[in-house]
Amino acid sequence: MPEAVLNLLLIPLIKIVVLLGVVLLIVAYLTYAERKILAYMQVRLGPNRVGPKGWLQPIADGLKLFVKEDLIPGGAERFVFLLAPGLIMVPALLMFAVIPFGEPFKVGGRTITPYLADVNIAILLLLGISSIGVFGIILGGWSSNSKFSLMGGLRSAAQMISYEIPMGFAVVSVLMMAGTLSLVGIVEAQRQAHIWFVLPGILAFGIYWICGVAETNRNPFDLPEAEAELVAGFHTEYSGMKFALFFLAEYANMMVISALATVMFFGGWLPPFPNLLAGLWASPVLAWIPGVVWFAAKMGFFLFCYIWFRGTFPRYRFDQLMAVGWKWLLPLSLANVMLVGVLMLWWKG
Amino acid sequence: MDFLVAHFAELLFYFLAGLTVLFALGVVLFKNPVHSALSLLATFVTVAMLFIFSHAEFLGAVQLMVYAGGIMVLFLFVIMLARTEGIQSEAAFLSNMAPAAVVGGVLLGALISAGILLGVLASGHGNPAALEMVDGARLGNTEAVSMLLYTKYLIPFEVVSVILLVAMIGAIVFGRKDRFSEVGKEEVDS
Known part of the structure; x- marks a missing residue:
């Protein structure tokens, strides 16, 4: 593989994919963290039904939003x-x-x-x-x-x-x-x-x-x-x-x-x-x-x-x-x- | 392929320039004012890209911040707050089509010839070598611009800012004229 293609195309592409993946994953779990932390601050439990301690809640939310009717x-x-x-x-x-x-x-x-x-x-x-x-x-x-x-x-x-x-x-x-x-x-x-x-x-x-x-x-x-x-x-x-x-x-x-x-x-x-x-x-x-x-x-x-x-x-x-x-x-x-x-x-x- | 690699930068430049012209046309041709405003926003963004592309990074970033970020928001503000349904009667606008076309054609011709002339004079877009003439230009475009603005062109720069301030105060005074006179009336009445 020519050096230029690797440096200008492949490495930036890998970085972009990793960056997007990590950012979106953090964003998803930030919503979970927010609900959980707010819940503890207000003496509640927060999301705790989907997966252990509600860990899968963001994924369930994402799926729900995907299949919802678009008005x-x-x-x-x-x-x-x-x-x-x-x-x-x-x-x-x-x-x-x-x-x-x-x-x-x-x-x-x-x-x-x-x-x-x-x-x-x-x-x-x-x-x-x-x-x-x-x-x-x-x-x-x-x-x-x-x-x-x-x-x-x-x-x-x-x-x-x-x-x-x-x-x-x-x-x-x-x-x-x-x-x-x-x-x-x-x-x-x-x-x-x-x-x-x-x-x-x-x-x-x-x-x-x-x-x-x-x-x-x-x-x-x-x-x-x-x-x-x-x-x-x-x-x-x-x-x-x-x-x-x-x-x-x-x-x-x-x-x-x-x-x-x-x-x-x-x-x-x-x-x-x-x-x-x-x-x-x-x-x-x-x-x-x-x-x-x-x-x-x-x-x-x-x-x-x-x-x-x-x-x-x-x-x-x-x-x-x-x-x-x-x-x-x-x-x-x-x-x-x-x-x-x-x-x-x-x-x- | 070799042509593509060798002229990649130029091709990109012309692509962006064409996009800019298209969006600028959209500003005039869209009938809905909000669509026009959006088109203007796209024009500002592509112009900013052209600036960055021509080694004027500072100008490009400022174009984004001031025009796209500040002025366009105010435009949209005005368009949304004003009722736009009544404005869309185009009869008055279209009846002046012939003279408008003549004036527009002449202006377009002048612009194109000026562009060609400038292109010949400058021969090539962006001139990073010119930056080297400024003190401290090794650091970059932003430093070069500020170095020039605050040393060689300090007085014109300050004069321009004073003129802008005067214009701003003038606009406020005109805009609030009614309110001032109303306050005065109330005082007289009571």
Whole structure:
């Protein structure tokens, strides 16, 4: 087999298949984890009928969604209605292409990178792609020809535009510290600085995380699908597999936000406290732990936080949501950019 | 096969360019405003791809963020909130077909000749060598753009942002004119 075909076609294809499989599997079991954790927080048992401890529940759910009748409401705008779930799912999966999950490793003398692409505009690209995902929600809400859906779609558009801006500024302060837009470069910068960026950038992380939760429409910012007011918001009229796509995209987006928090603020695949515990991590037993394990552990913690929030916080009112976004987070994130700039000058100068 | 391998990049470029033109046509030709808006979104995305393809990665990402992500959402907002059923009477639009065709034809001709002229002048799409002339360009496109914007073109850059700010404030003032006068009236009445 010619080398070019192997390098340009076969290896990326294998990576794509593995990535998609793993992501979708995690998404499926994230729904199980959410139901189980929420149940324990509310002193219930959660799913426990299908398989041991309910382990097969996500698979049963998936099968059920596949065979369900696919309804299209009478007054719906047919083409847009069918397009919307795709418009939200594709960007959600596309974003995984640039996220670095671990350090390069060798297989048979060939260096394999556990990420698809290390582009030099990774962060800008992620922000751009995630802003395309909004269209799935708006168009899905509009095309359903239902007032609940439309209200949900409009709310979500307003919310996602508002929170994208402080999120962007929070990311800018990380870029200032790392001096690169590449995600691999950001992790390398943290390795060289011997410090996770969350310590100098604690404020930026707070802003990023709040905006990240708001961007994924999760509690306490789940206004686009506020059950009490809007039935199910933008996906009220969707059924079967199309509903499942909205659902899966939400969880995939949660994974992206968690993965980005890990990469930008918590050292990606680096072990914890690389400066203080360097001797410990170099010991023969622990040095064998691959970076992917650390990455998964950190990401898992953030995903747990998502579920934890849902079990803890009540929902914001819409005017409160806007006030928090524009009157608090935006000025705070701008101030943070200046603060980080001054600190960088002081530290380097 | 050899031709494909040798000219892969060019073929891809022309494919994307053709797609862009098709979607742009869709913006004008679709009758449903939401379909037009979707077509415009697709145009923005393909233009962003063209930018990235021509070694202007920063521009491409910003195109995605600002135009596709920000401006299009606002467009859709307006279209959805406005009642569009009444707008679809095309009689007035179609009655001016002949002059519109003439003007459109002239513009298209001008655009094509300008494109050919530019193509001859620049000879080839994307010029990574030009980036090398900028300080710090070794780092990449983003760094090169910012280096130029914040050193050589600092004053024009700032002037443009001030102009944008003025336009924004102007739009707000025009948009809220009625409300201001109503508030004033109430005060006079009471």
